[in-house]
Amino acid sequence: MQIQTIAAETVFAPIPWTKVALEDGFIICKESGFSRVEDLTELTPPLENPHFWKEVRQLYFAFEQKDWQKIRLFYQTNGPLGLENPRAPDGTILDNHPPNRERISTCKRFLNWFRILTLMVKWAKTRNTAPLWDLFGPPRKSKDILTLSILFAEEWPWPAIWYTPSLDINWDTPINRDELAWISPQNDEQLIRAAWMAVVGAVTEMLRFTPLLPMTVSEDPFVITWGFQCNGAFFAAFLQWFFQEIAYINVSTCQADGCNNLVIPPRDKYCSDRCKERMKKRRYRQRKKGDLKWPDG
Numbered sequence: 001m002q003i004q005t006i007a008a009e010t011v012f013a014p015i016p017w018t019k020v021a022l023e024d025g026f027i028i029c030k031e032s033g034f035s036r037v038e039d040l041t042e043l044t045p046p047l048e049n050p051h052f053w054k055e056v057r058q059l060y061f062a063f064e065q066k067d068w069q070k071i072r073l074f075y076q077t078n079g080p081l082g083l084e085n086p087r088a089p090d091g092t093i094l095d096n097h098p099p100n101r102e103r104i105s106t107c108k109r110f111l112n113w114f115r116i117l118t119l120m121v122k123w124a125k126t127r128n129t130a131p132l133w134d135l136f137g138p139p140r141k142s143k144d145i146l147t148l149s150i151l152f153a154e155e156w157p158w159p160a161i162w163y164t165p166s167l168d169i170n171w172d173t174p175i176n177r178d179e180l181a182w183i184s185p186q187n188d189e190q191l192i193r194a195a196w197m198a199v200v201g202a203v204t205e206m207l208r209f210t211p212l213l214p215m216t217v218s219e220d221p222f223v224i225t226w227g228f229q230c231n232g233a234f235f236a237a238f239l240q241w242f243f244q245e246i247a248y249i250n251v252s253t254c255q256a257d258g259c260n261n262l263v264i265p266p267r268d269k270y271c272s273d274r275c276k277e278r279m280k281k282r283r284y285r286q287r288k289k290g291d292l293k294w295p296d297g
């Protein structure tokens, strides 16, 4: 059985930080919420903007350039990133500090992680191997797995991007334990595969922070919709990107007769070349049949 649609949505109700201060390496909330009730209803949820994740990715450069004006405006519109007390995937609190503030260096690090991750997907999809080679380094061997596997890690072990290199083994000769070494991608194919595996690993770990909760229950018909609860703009952007670029939802199904496979962008009508060709042949045959019936037009 194939699951055709996922009845889940990304839920993000930002609470703007209307007054923010920048002190001692922190972005501090001095006042939050909506000043007028109307603002609540007039508010356009950021996720209705399909490019929200790109705005969040760009925010990295505002941190990089210390563009506090831009950062302040972002917090006033979208609330905090959700990195008040960042945790590692195993649940360990990475940074314990008073509430209602986000550490600037933490924000910058998570945003850079997101920037690199989203770029890796873009490069892998377009087979743009040059920047991927820059990231992975030239083909090489090492006895130390960490020197090969870590692609991104700043300061703390999390967030990180890494892959598992292969063992350099020649099965035709006896294995000499002393000579065993790890090997990085050796060609474009291996590089793109390693990039995808690194993306999957990083995405899996970040998804742990987004609980899936029942959102609405309607009685007739009885339907429960589920929502991924995003705690902050960073996680909202991450999930929006995830569903746009990694796990496609709300995509159409194949228009070929008898096929219900999902049509993954950039394809728009048929799920595969096989279905496309099949329907092309069918149309051709139908035209031919038509020609035989009315030979004189």
Ligand SMILES: [Zn+2]
Pocket (backbone or CB within 6 Å): 254, 255, 256, 259, 260, 261, 270, 271, 272, 275
């Ligand atoms: Zn198909």
